[in-house]
Amino acid sequence: MGEVTTSLQRPVTNTGRSKLVRHVDSFEIQPPTPPSHNGVPRSAWARARRRVSRWHRPYTIALLLLDFAAVMLADWLAQEAFGQARAGFYNAQEDPTWFYTVAFLLLPLGWVVILWGNRAYDRRYLGLGPDEFKRVIRGGVAVAATVSFIAFATKTDLSRYTVGFALLGALTLVLVGRLTARFLLHMVRRRAGHAGHRMVLVGTLPECLEVFTAVTRNPGAGLVPVAIHITDGYAAARGIETPVPVYAGRDVLALVREVGGDTIAVCGSASAEPGELRRLAWQLEGSGVDLVVAPQLTDIAGPRVHIRPIEGLPLLHVEEPTLSGPALLMKSLMDRVAAGLGLLLLAPLFAAIALAIRISDPGPVFFRQPRVGHEGRTFRVWKFRTMYVDAEDRLAGLVDQNETDGMLFKMKQDPRVFPVGRFLRASSLDELPQLINVLWGEMSLVGPRPLPADDGDFLGDVRRRLLVRPGMTGLWQVSGRSDLSWDEAVRLDLYYVDNWSLAYDLSILWRTVGVVVARKGAY
Numbered sequence: 001m002g003e004v005t006t007s008l009q010r011p012v013t014n015t016g017r018s019k020l021v022r023h024v025d026s027f028e029i030q031p032p033t034p035p036s037h038n039g040v041p042r043s044a045w046a047r048a049r050r051r052v053s054r055w056h057r058p059y060t061i062a063l064l065l066l067d068f069a070a071v072m073l074a075d076w077l078a079q080e081a082f083g084q085a086r087a088g089f090y091n092a093q094e095d096p097t098w099f100y101t102v103a104f105l106l107l108p109l110g111w112v113v114i115l116w117g118n119r120a121y122d123r124r125y126l127g128l129g130p131d132e133f134k135r136v137i138r139g140g141v142a143v144a145a146t147v148s149f150i151a152f153a154t155k156t157d158l159s160r161y162t163v164g165f166a167l168l169g170a171l172t173l174v175l176v177g178r179l180t181a182r183f184l185l186h187m188v189r190r191r192a193g194h195a196g197h198r199m200v201l202v203g204t205l206p207e208c209l210e211v212f213t214a215v216t217r218n219p220g221a222g223l224v225p226v227a228i229h230i231t232d233g234y235a236a237a238r239g240i241e242t243p244v245p246v247y248a249g250r251d252v253l254a255l256v257r258e259v260g261g262d263t264i265a266v267c268g269s270a271s272a273e274p275g276e277l278r279r280l281a282w283q284l285e286g287s288g289v290d291l292v293v294a295p296q297l298t299d300i301a302g303p304r305v306h307i308r309p310i311e312g313l314p315l316l317h318v319e320e321p322t323l324s325g326p327a328l329l330m331k332s333l334m335d336r337v338a339a340g341l342g343l344l345l346l347a348p349l350f351a352a353i354a355l356a357i358r359i360s361d362p363g364p365v366f367f368r369q370p371r372v373g374h375e376g377r378t379f380r381v382w383k384f385r386t387m388y389v390d391a392e393d394r395l396a397g398l399v400d401q402n403e404t405d406g407m408l409f410k411m412k413q414d415p416r417v418f419p420v421g422r423f424l425r426a427s428s429l430d431e432l433p434q435l436i437n438v439l440w441g442e443m444s445l446v447g448p449r450p451l452p453a454d455d456g457d458f459l460g461d462v463r464r465r466l467l468v469r470p471g472m473t474g475l476w477q478v479s480g481r482s483d484l485s486w487d488e489a490v491r492l493d494l495y496y497v498d499n500w501s502l503a504y505d506l507s508i509l510w511r512t513v514g515v516v517v518a519r520k521g522a523y
Contacts, residue, residue: 052262074169186220196222203267339438371450382433386421447471448493
């Protein structure tokens with residue numbers, strides 16, 4: 001249980017005096033704290049203190065080297081693949097110095113500069129979310145436009161195939177390098193607990209605990225709360241177990257330094273107190289401590305939220321979720337094409353799995369069950385059969401052993417599952433036939449999981465899941481699968497419905513690979 005600390009301060013007239021702090025079972029003298037800022041700006045010539053959190057510096061240097069090397073590799077592959085690679089360079093056959101300078105120095109350097117200009121190295125976008133990759137793609141488009149303009153302006157007749165191969169290859173290799181770097185970063189964060197942000201949460205205790213749960217759900221995000229500073233008084237924390245120490249009535253900046261933090265997260269209603277957030281920002285100027293705000297507006301992602309200042313008042317506009325339009329059409333097209341190709345390529349694997357099922361337990365290879373889909377329409381989902389043929393008859397005797405809540409029945413050691421079926425479930429191979437549902441437009445590659453149709457009507461918030469097509473994978477699956485509670489699974493599905501995008505779908509598909517390999521929550 002976390003420690004709850006409160007302070008009793010003597011009336012003082014000098015901010016440099018010591019403060020008497022009373023702990024639950026002891027007293028200690030708090031060292032003098034520096035006077036807080038009052039809004040007067042620092043000298044323009046004063047050097048700001050370096051940020052306390054420094055993990056991004058070596059990570060950014062590594063990305064710079066990776067990007068530079070990726071472009072050089074793409075240029076070398078283009079030169080090796082096309083004999084006309086040096087076309088347009090004067091006397092390049094006899095003296096290729098200028099060609100090599102452009103291909104292996106200037107062009108990679110141009111990539112890095114343009115990526116930097118597109119803020120692809122901004123620490124706020126590194127390591128989490130799709131924004132980093134969006135900026136890399138925008139940078140690739142800018143490089144292609146720049147090369148085309150220079151070639152047109154100088155009337156240089158370049159080999160189009162070589163240039164196209166080099167640019168697309170460079171973009172692909174840069175993205176692969178970024179994905180690899182992010183994977184390693186997340187692995188370091190999960191296993192060693194390094195390369196993250198140590199946060200002090202400020203707000204009421206319920207709001208801080210809600211933010212704590214959200215930011216610690218994904219260790220790869222690198223957000224590590226180390227303390228809570230409650231604004232609703234010491235009494236609000238009496239008798240409540242907390243995962244980190246809880247403090248009250250302390251100077252926030254001094255508390256951050258005491259617990260070794262580098263970030264202050266203002267939670268919920270604490271961000272709405274007039275003038276308090278602004279004064280806290282003033283106090284943090286030059287301290288090297290980051291300030292983030294977690295408003296009460298939860299489960300709404302960045303693309304739907306826009307800040308539009310009006311007469312000095314920043315208004316937070318929340319747009320409607322995108323449930324129709326060109327993006328949804330592109331999603332449907334991507335689903336159909338990927339499903340068709342997947343069925344063709346996986347046909348030999350399907351035959352091998354079908355043979356293994358028939359040998360393990362005579363009966364049908366596929367299991368088809370009614371599920372509720374888009375806008376409440378019922379369809380029959382395709383899956384490889386993993387249970388004995390009498391599984392439905394044996395279900396009534398196992399209901400009391402259900403290990404999950406909500407609408408689903410799950411057992412980690414379900415006796416109705418035969419050995420090959422257990423392997424298919426653990427490896428998620430039993431879900432592959434749902435590519436047929438995707439091809440027919442009944443499902444999508446990414447979306448909320450389809451729920452059985454015999455569980456009655458969907459009431460309340462759960463019905464909102466039906467606004468999009470159910471998916472083979474989704475936010476629920478990559479966040480814990482069967483290990484999650486029903487309420488948490490519904491919350492994740494609703495978050496996806498309200499905030500989906502093509503980039504988010506690709507991110508979930510990428511995370512699915514790691515979850516399937518790790519067999520996390522699959523049974």
